[in-house]
Amino acid sequence: MWRGRLVRAALRGGAGGAGGSRGASGAAAAQLRRRLEGELEGIRGAGTWKSERVIASRQGPHLRLAGGGAGILNFCANNYLGLSSHPEVIRAGVWTLEQFGAGLSSVRFICGTQSIHKDLEEKISRFHQREDAILYASCFDANAGIFEALLTPEDAVLSDELNHASIIDGIRLCKANKYRYRHMDMQDLEAKLQDAQKHRLRLVATDGAFSMDGDIAPLKEICRLAEKYEALVFIDECHATGFLGPNGRGTDELLGVMDKVTIINSTLGKALGGAAGGYTTGPKPLIDLLRQRSRPYLFSNSLPPAVVGCASKALDLLMESNAIAQSMAAKTQRFRSKMTAAGFTISGQDHPICPVMLGDAQLAAVMADDMLSRGIYVIGFSYPVVPKGKARIRVQISAVHSDEDIDRCVEAFTEVGRKHGALP
Numbered sequence: 170m171w172r173g174r175l176v177r178a179a180l181r182g183g184a185g186g187a188g189g190s191r192g193a194s195g196a197a198a199a200q201l202r203r204r205l206e207g208e209l210e211g212i213r214g215a216g217t218w219k220s221e222r223v224i225a226s227r228q229g230p231h232l233r234l235a236g237g238g239a240g241i242l243n244f245c246a247n248n249y250l251g252l253s254s255h256p257e258v259i260r261a262g263v264w265t266l267e268q269f270g271a272g273l274s275s276v277r278f279i280c281g282t283q284s285i286h287k288d289l290e291e292k293i294s295r296f297h298q299r300e301d302a303i304l305y306a307s308c309f310d311a312n313a314g315i316f317e318a319l320l321t322p323e324d325a326v327l328s329d330e331l332n333h334a335s336i337i338d339g340i341r342l343c344k345a346n347k348y349r350y351r352h353m354d355m356q357d358l359e360a361k362l363q364d365a366q367k368h369r370l371r372l373v374a375t376d377g378a379f380s381m382d383g384d385i386a387p388l389k390e391i392c393r394l395a396e397k398y399e400a401l402v403f404i405d406e407c408h409a410t411g412f413l414g415p416n417g418r419g420t421d422e423l424l425g426v427m428d429k430v431t432i433i434n435s436t437l438g439k440a441l442g443g444a445a446g447g448y449t450t451g452p453k454p455l456i457d458l459l460r461q462r463s464r465p466y467l468f469s470n471s472l473p474p475a476v477v478g479c480a481s482k483a484l485d486l487l488m489e490s491n492a493i494a495q496s497m498a499a500k501t502q503r504f505r506s507k508m509t510a511a512g513f514t515i516s517g518q519d520h521p522i523c524p525v526m527l528g529d530a531q532l533a534a535v536m537a538d539d540m541l542s543r544g545i546y547v548i549g550f551s552y553p554v555v556p557k558g559k560a561r562i563r564v565q566i567s568a569v570h571s572d573e574d575i576d577r578c579v580e581a582f583t584e585v586g587r588k589h590g591a592l593p
């Protein structure tokens with residue numbers, strides 16, 4: 170509170186700057202404030218300001234928004250399997266919180282490893298049928314930590330141009346030779362692999378499923394090229410783990426290449442309970458090396474026990490039965506086919522991310538607002554998040570949507586689409 174007042178005073182350029190050099194630091198703070206305000210104005214002016222709706226209930230298919238809106242149908246969470254508020258997941262989180270405490274106040278290698286962390290790592294590697302796994306505070310951290318630890322200036326990394334920001338940032342941090350291939354373009358990847366033959370090791374890095382378009386990386390082809398040019402394959406499975414493939418193992422299971430993908434990074438913060446946390450799973454020596462060298466692992470606190478408990482229970486539920494994943498696939502199919510029949514274009518392939526393609530940014534924004542006024546929470550995306558002229562409303566299906574929820578969403582889209590000229 171007191172600190173907050175000091176910072177605000179400093180930013181106003183008034184009294185309260187530290188260390189007696191108030192004049193100079195006050196001027197710098199005032200200059201900073203002007204610059205920040207200019208930048209913020211630029212964001213508003215460009216129409217790319219991101220505002221945050223405040224939810225006053227648990228995450229789920231039906232939400233209450235702060236300030237009134239109740240019974241809102243939610244179609245924009247990554248809660249693909251509905252486990253974020255699953256009673257058994259919550260019970261497991263509460264039990265683990267009580268047994269193992271709020272947190273470790275430590276990184277893993279000092280005094281932050283509990284039996285539950287080891288158990289969860291073992292469970293993750295069993296789920297993915299890999300040798301070992303390592304936990305991080307997030308998948309962003311897992312992506313930030315892997316490339317620098319694994320690759321040297323003698324090596325090369327080949328990355329899909331539409332990979333997630335955290336992969337891009339992780340690659341920036343490493344000293345390997347960098348190649349960016351056109352999105353899912355296998356000819357371009359092959360050309361880049363040929364050029365990269367001069368390096369010691371080649372790593373192809375791709376999202377398994379891409380979150381803006383709901384499209385799935387052509388892993389069979391990627392693995393074939395990787396074999397031909399002696400490369401390793403890394404996939405980010407944040408939008409696949411738990412639900413793609415017959416048993417929800419992910420894109421590699423869906424496309425029959427579980428034995429060909431070497432490294433998987435994924436999140437516990439989406440389908441697997443939705444709390445937080447990420448991981449790398451793959452060959453044991455790689456995981457051992459990450460424990461020694463990966464900076465976000467070495468220099469950040471252990472995953473909190475309640476989070477570990479929730480994720481561990483989510484994995485138990487998925488390993489017991491594939492019924493939840495199958496239910497989500499059926500709901501996805503229902504939404505995609507009904508929307509297509511209504512005249513909309515839905516991008517992607519059989520993925521619960523269903524982008525309703527509209528083209529015009531203004532149309533996407535107005536339609537999303539109108540959907541909310543009818544009790545359906547969806548979000549419009551436009552440039553620079555997606556390319557110019559490819560604005561869309563992204564709908565995300567969850568196993569806990571009922572058929573009626575899906576039908577209500579399609580009906581609302583049809584009405585709103587007609588009203589705003591997106592449908593004839």
Ligand SMILES: Cc1ncc(COP(=O)(O)O)c(C=O)c1O
Pocket residue numbers: 306307308309310312333335376380405407408435436437438445446447
């Ligand atoms: C493809 C992809 N990778 C990584 C992340 C980061 O995951 P986390 O939320 O666990 O940091 C996200 C989250 O948005 C994602 O969509």
